[in-house]
Amino acid sequence: MVDSAALAVITFQSTVIGLVFAALGLGFNIVYRVSKSINLAHPAIVLLAVYVTLVASSYLASHGLASLGFALGTLVAAVVGFATGVAMEITIARPLRGRPPVALIAATLGAYYILKGVAKAVARDMWTTASYRLPGISISLGPVVVDATDIAAIVLAGGTLAALIVLHRFTRLGVAMRAVAEDPYGASAYGLPVKTLTMLSWGLAGLAGALAGVALASKTGVEPSIDLYVLEALAASLLAGLDSVAGIVVGGLALGFVRQMSNYFLMSWLPGFGDAAAFILMLLVLLVKPYGLFGTERIERV
Amino acid sequence: MPPLLEVNNIEVVYHPYILVLKGISISVPEKSIVAVLGPNGAGKTTLLKSISGLVKLDRGRVTRGWIKYAGMRIENRDPEDVSRLGVIYVAEGRRIFRELTVEENIEAVAYAWGVLADPELVYRYFPRLRARRRSRAGYLSGGEQQMLAIGLALLAKPRLLMLDEPSLGLAPKVVHEVYEGIKRLHEEEGVTILLAEQNARKALEIADYGYIIENGKIVMEGPAERLREDKDVQEFYLGLKKAEGGGYRAAKWYRRKKRWV
Known part of the structure; x- marks a missing residue:
């Protein structure tokens, strides 16, 4: 039988990893909304940010700022993520506006390899497995032990999600971004700064990817193949509906739970089935709701 | 005084080779209502889109002639820039943000125009929308959607308002209500209006001058009363x-x- 202590631990871990998945997937959704395309370079932005944080924090540590290293490194990664998103919008998305979405998807695949190369160049001899230097805190809540990696992941992923969802839903800027996402053509006729808002959306997607990446790497450790988790997070995006921003939290948590639970319960006879289980869930949901759980089905008045 | 808008002998080409407008000239004096009439596919929409710059988004461009607005050449400019100059285009088919509520539609457009935009303006001309503030725009009736579309354009404080088929797909009674709104805002806000319509009868009721386009060319023009006769x-x-x-x-x-x- 499953004991309740193990269940508590696994629930907690599912929630943490679910939040991280949600934050990782958020970038896909933000870009999809404005450019109607899947940004295949998003995993590489995450990868780049993860190594930028590592390099920056070790640089700061060697200059006697070890205690601030992680925080400042994260900040640098956030700036890099934002700038990368903006650069991609200017160089790829803007010239391909009005072309079939497939062209943009292909272009982002190219950008994926370029950014991966940049990440390697930034990391140099640190292009290996490593982990962030985090303070050795740990808090016991009954059977659940919360350590610094959990706190970093929750704060970064949760904060990113909360900030961007509030921005989208409740600010004038967010409403304008939603208008541009729905109909860029009409928006420019009414004088909305479509170019700026599209660029800002890509930038925010990059920023979200960077922060989520650091959250992920604090849990899993830094490794060159960390971008594979981001592809997995695409399942959370599809599950939620690619054009839904708030729905991603549900999508991410569902993915986290299914993944961790099936890993735990199926470990003995189907090891490593967790990732597949997440995608099976996604397929089942898409069969019933092709736009995802929260995706907008276009309103048609009858 | 030169007219507010002058279109001189323009040709518009889509997708490098498709010639849609073949030498069109129109002139819109300040504070007038000018109607562009003609059947489906004649080029009315393309004419308005080449003035607003939106042809660019359809990969079209003005290849000959020029468009002058308030003394400035505006052909082939970005739509955002043109709208900044006070030329606002209300597309046919009631272009509004369907997923947003009426209020959010107004907020989004007001965001673009900052303090200049007065959200009350929309409700003043189309009071019916006030009761529907919180409903999603996609669920409004056709007439209400058209009113919202025109209302959103008003937020931009247009000097030249271009309306594309405001009567399309509306019941006669609703058409009347929409046109009453247009007439009132023309009189009270002093907006110059360029109107593209298939519903010639309705358009010539409020217009001062009219052009008839067929096949990308102007086949007839004159003061509205003469066209009516x-x-x-x-x-x-x-x-x-x-x-x-x-x-x-x-x-x-x-x-x-x-x-x-």
């Missing part, structure tokens, strides 16, 4: 003449129609 316009666009039936009339109709083109 014109035999051909009455027959082809106002549907006044009774059909005499038979093949002979159809052939004659075709010949007379040809004469313009």
